[in-house]
Amino acid sequence: MNFSESYNQEITINHPNITLAVKREDLLHPLISGNKYRKLKYNLIQAKKESHNVLITFGGAFSNHILAVAAAGKEYGFKTVGVIRGEELHDLIDKNPTLQKAKSLGMVFEFVTREQYRNKYDAQYLEYLKAKYFNFYLIPEGGTNSLAIKGCEEILSTEDEAFDYICCAVGTGGTISGIINCSKPSQQVLGFPALKGDFLREDICNFATKSNWDLITAYHFGGYGKVSEDLIRFINTFYLRHKIPLDPIYTGKMVFGVMDLIANNYFPENAKILMIHTGGLQGIDGMNSILKQKKQLEINVNI
Structure with missing residues (x-):
């Protein structure tokens, strides 16, 4: 399979000692997106x-x-x-x-x-x-199966070895498992589950070959498919500032979580953080149709 190259886009934040970037896996293919x-x-x-x-x-x-x-x-x-x-x-x-x-x-x-x-x-x-x-x-x-893990082991490239933290959203655990397997021992991989509960640890352990990872479970916004006005407002503001569209089910929650952790000094001084954009932007239309029916704030990004 041939695909477009993803690249790392640096994010400017109000923290002079933290380096933050997004790996634009969402640009690999217009429909067969990201992970x-x-x-x-x-x-x-x-x-x-x-x-x-x-x-x-x-x-x-x-x-x-x-x-x-x-x-x-x-x-x-x-x-x-x-x-x-x-x-x-x-x-x-x-x-x-x-x-x-x-x-x-x-x-x-x-x-x-x-x-x-x-x-x-x-x-x-x-x-x-x-x-x-x-x-x-x-x-x-x-x-997610063993062949999917093999594919996800190709997400990180040699240029990504400079990052201390690799962050990604977690659904079934396949993507983070591949990232863990191709990460360096000096790196910490942080997963942000889109679902409630800590049961994913066992699933990830079935595929991951290293122990340099953890799950941050505080940013699921109520569970799979659940959103809040704060999350939608964050996604809209993030797009206006950085021109990067985020989906509300996976990557949007992960980026919200990373930015919140930075604001609360979770990461050490001079940390270099890479966030993996796993695509899924097609889901925005479906979410907006639900939000419109409920007369709630909608996601306003260009894809």
Whole structure:
């Protein structure tokens, strides 16, 4: 897979002794964005190697992963199937920007109840998919598997060795695991979970090969998909100052957390901090549709 180069963009802050930069992984590809490109890279290579012609994966209504798989399938010659959590969404595709775009890229949907979704990896359901779609390659929800970790191990480059802290958002734990594995022993990797709870530590330990990491769990804003007016206002202000769009589900929360930690002197003097922008900007339209219905402050960035 060929992709555009990401680069580090320095951020000017009111702290003379702290160096802060953003790795613009969101610029890798317009639709297969950020960590999704990294996670899919070796999975697509493996699918081709095994002569599969269909990709099947799982996700929710506004899933970055669902859209990325649909776009990857279109670009690299695979049929794609998305198993979507929430059977009520079947009649709402045209009102959902993520599903609408995925459909336009050729993805076929299987809408299931939330109970069925919890059992999506059961042998019986997988047999149903096999009988219907035959020669498919299965990509897990969020894309995290050993091949995804391999791709995420390519996020950091030699120029990033100068940073003391590497910060990234955490969903399923795949991206941070890859970053941990390719980090230097002198670096500290900090993950900012978008979900409530500390259960991700065990998942990360299953893939990470080093111990130079920690999770900062205070910036989930209520849990996955939850936002506040303070977060939306921060994202809008950050864009006005730095011309970097942030998504409200992952990277926006991480950047908010890092800036708050800097303001509260969490990092030592002369620390050099690199924040990983993992993409996901397609989710802004979906979030804005929800915020508009609630008559709340919307995200105002250009993508």
